[in-house]
Amino acid sequence: MSTVVLIGAQWGDEGKGKVTDFLAEKADVVVRYQGGTNAGHTLNVADKVFKLHLIPSGILYPGKTCVIGNGVVLDPAALVKEMVGLQERNIDLAQLRISDRAHLVMPYHKLLDELDEKQRKEGKIGTTLRGIGPAYMDKVNRVGMRVADLLDELELREKLSAILEAKNMFLTKVYGEQPFSLERIVGELRQYAEILRPYITDTSVLLEVLILQNKKVLFEGAQGTMLDLDHGTYPYVTSSSPTAGGACCGTGIGPLRIKHVVGVAKAYTTRVGDGPFPSEITGAMAERIREIGREYGTTTGRPRRIGWLDIVVLRHACRVNGLSFLALTLLDVLAGLETVKICTGYRLRGELIAHVPASLHALDSCEPVFEELPGWQEDLSGVEQFEDFPETAKAYVRRIARLLGVPVALVSVGPERLQTKVLHEIF
Numbered sequence: 048m049s050t051v052v053l054i055g056a057q058w059g060d061e062g063k064g065k066v067t068d069f070l071a072e073k074a075d076v077v078v079r080y081q082g083g084t085n086a087g088h089t090l091n092v093a094d095k096v097f098k099l100h101l102i103p104s105g106i107l108y109p110g111k112t113c114v115i116g117n118g119v120v121l122d123p124a125a126l127v128k129e130m131v132g133l134q135e136r137n138i139d140l141a142q143l144r145i146s147d148r149a150h151l152v153m154p155y156h157k158l159l160d161e162l163d164e165k166q167r168k169e170g171k172i173g174t175t176l177r178g179i180g181p182a183y184m185d186k187v188n189r190v191g192m193r194v195a196d197l198l199d200e201l202e203l204r205e206k207l208s209a210i211l212e213a214k215n216m217f218l219t220k221v222y223g224e225q226p227f228s229l230e231r232i233v234g235e236l237r238q239y240a241e242i243l244r245p246y247i248t249d250t251s252v253l254l255e256v257l258i259l260q261n262k263k264v265l266f267e268g269a270q271g272t273m274l275d276l277d278h279g280t281y282p283y284v285t286s287s288s289p290t291a292g293g294a295c296c297g298t299g300i301g302p303l304r305i306k307h308v309v310g311v312a313k314a315y316t317t318r319v320g321d322g323p324f325p326s327e328i329t330g331a332m333a334e335r336i337r338e339i340g341r342e343y344g345t346t347t348g349r350p351r352r353i354g355w356l357d358i359v360v361l362r363h364a365c366r367v368n369g370l371s372f373l374a375l376t377l378l379d380v381l382a383g384l385e386t387v388k389i390c391t392g393y394r395l396r397g398e399l400i401a402h403v404p405a406s407l408h409a410l411d412s413c414e415p416v417f418e419e420l421p422g423w424q425e426d427l428s429g430v431e432q433f434e435d436f437p438e439t440a441k442a443y444v445r446r447i448a449r450l451l452g453v454p455v456a457l458v459s460v461g462p463e464r465l466q467t468k469v470l471h472e473i474f
């Protein structure tokens with residue numbers, strides 16, 4: 048079996064797009080299993096920049112099967128826009144497959160995301176406003192619209208009519224908004240349905256066949272472990288399961304079908320949106336890292352919050368995902384610093400703790416315990432081999448692996464494919 052799940056080990060934005068793209072070159076199949084257009088990958092391929100939100104990055108290679116699994120919440124308007132954008136740049140979509148069980152992000156979900164955030168005031172989550180939470184809420188509440196519903200207009204109209212009645216009642220009575228028109232939404236969905244129809248299938252059946260044919264399958268997680276609905280810093284999380292287990296539920300494969308789990312982590316930490324962040328730094332050092340690392344959200348453009356590498360968070364990620372390997376990104380950004388810090392534990396009310404506490408209040412009260420290592424002055428971006436990195440940079444990477452007990456398989460020092468150094472082969 049040749050299957051790899053790739054997950055974000057921190058708060059998202061770890062550079063998964065780049066690592067996915069690197070592994071996708073070897074993979075036969077690339078699969079998205081959760082999230083929606085809240086995710087955003089920027090890919091640099093042959094001096095072209097691609098920004099993808101829903102379509103797996105394998106699409107940039109001819110002949111790779113790219114699957115949008117059932118666990119994804121799919122905004123048909125955004126998907127069609129992304130597809131047209133790729134076609135205009137001569138990217139072939141023939142191998143794209145969309146699960147008939149994926150739930151749809153509807154126009155009222157996007158409005159509700161915005162209204163709910165406004166209503167939360169100071170307690171806002173800082174969502175991407177892409178309708179993700181409300182779409183997953185409807186899925187769990189069993190009133191979601193699914194991709195399969197697009198394929199039969201009569202059924203679509205009947206189902207949506209009942210759902211919309213309740214939604215409109217809520218929107219008009221609670222929020223004082225205008226009701227959505229059934230005809231308008233049905234009209235739009237019919238157009239999208241005709242474009243998407245050729246790509247829609249039972250992707251669980253397809254994946255089973257491909258895995259049994261020993262194809263190399265890469266499951267690409269969006270967001271990150273600390274944004275996981277169960278294992279993240281709840282309620283400052285997304286509404287899906289970005290952790291490795293999500294790959295099973297979100298695609299319809301069994302856990303024994305997964306061979307390796309790779310966690311992607313930045314050489315430091317960032318987070319967008321609100322919520323606790325124990326190793327956060329502010330001031331000139333944060334500014335410096337933000338500017339050099341271009342730490343602004345791909346989806347929303349928001350400046351990311353910056354922190355030192357947090358081993359407590361990564362230890363948590365190693366455990367809840369069962370990591371086989373770590374891929375360390377953006378190591379080049381830390382060049383030029385006299386020393387670099389690693390948060391190895393938290394101090395909570397005078398007591399040293401090694402694990403992420405469940406209580407938000409406790410996490411907020413945690414003070415980071417730092418270990419300080421010598422930095423390196425050399426620019427790493429042009430160095431060909433990991434062995435040729437300055438000793439202090441290599442020591443930093445090795446220290447991380449030792450603290451976590453997980454080997455570092457990839458180290459990336461820039462956006463280009465050649466800037467990813469392979470320490471262990473993954474596929």
Ligand code: IMP
Pocket residue numbers: 058059060085086087172173174175176177178179180269270274283284285286319320321
């Ligand atoms: P939502 O997923 O739009 O509901 O947002 C919930 C939280 O997850 C917010 O803090 C977002 O900033 C964060 N989030 C969602 N998607 C991403 C991502 O792709 N990268 C980083 N943070 C994200």
